[in-house]
Amino acid sequence: MTELLVLDKVTAGYGESIVLEDVSFTLKEGDSLALLGRNGVGKTSLLVTLMGLTRLHKGSIRWAGGDISRVSTHKRSRAGLGWVPQERHMFPSLTVEEHLTVVARPGPWNLQKIYQMFPRLFERRNNMGNQLSGGEQQMVAIARALMTNPRILLLDEPMEGLAPIIVQELVRAIRKLVQEEGMSVIVVEQHARLALSLTQRAIVLDRGRIVHDSDSASLLADGDKLDKLVAVA
């Protein structure tokens, strides 16, 4: 399969300050990557950099064969980068269904397919954005990104702050996306073991640099190493 995303020695940050250094990796269509590391090591900044919202000091980002290093966020989104930021950005005056239809772009993901993936959103389709639980908001955020028919989903801590029962529902949906739909994903997650169980590959960042890159299963199997790298209990 051809390369979908290629980061080549990416050094980026906010203004003059650098938070990512010399970051290189390649993903192919259908790859799933867990992006792990302690708080503040640059995981969110990496997703934000893919969307063109930091200052790229050095290196390049290639997407589907073209250089997008200097391309606007809007164009990256149109080119198939589906970003689900940590803040869920619900509109209180829009229903669930309106949240989905306003961003729809042609492709396999439509309302019917979304409601199959998230039956709870079908039940809540006429509820307003401010009448949803945190978990339901997260589902809307993911569903909204899917409605743009992206070629990759960038998920920033999708399980954060959610009740265990909802986490299970989300995990099922993300697993289905990755394993059955073949969706390419990068998932940033504090719950390292959960993220590793959902993905094929894992990259660990420390102070903006890649300090580990392997398949997810082998990192999951090496608990000592994982704990050292991400300091989970």
Ligand SMILES: Nc1ncnc2c1ncn2[C@@H]1O[C@H](COP(=O)(O)OP(=O)(O)OP(=O)(O)O)[C@@H](O)[C@H]1O
């Ligand atoms: N908008 C910003 N302006 C300036 N510095 C920022 C900005 N956002 C993040 N940073 C800094 O960049 C570094 C990396 O932060 P980032 O949020 O990417 O880390 P993270 O690994 O996602 O952490 P967390 O798990 O806490 O979200 C931190 O030192 C942070 O203070």
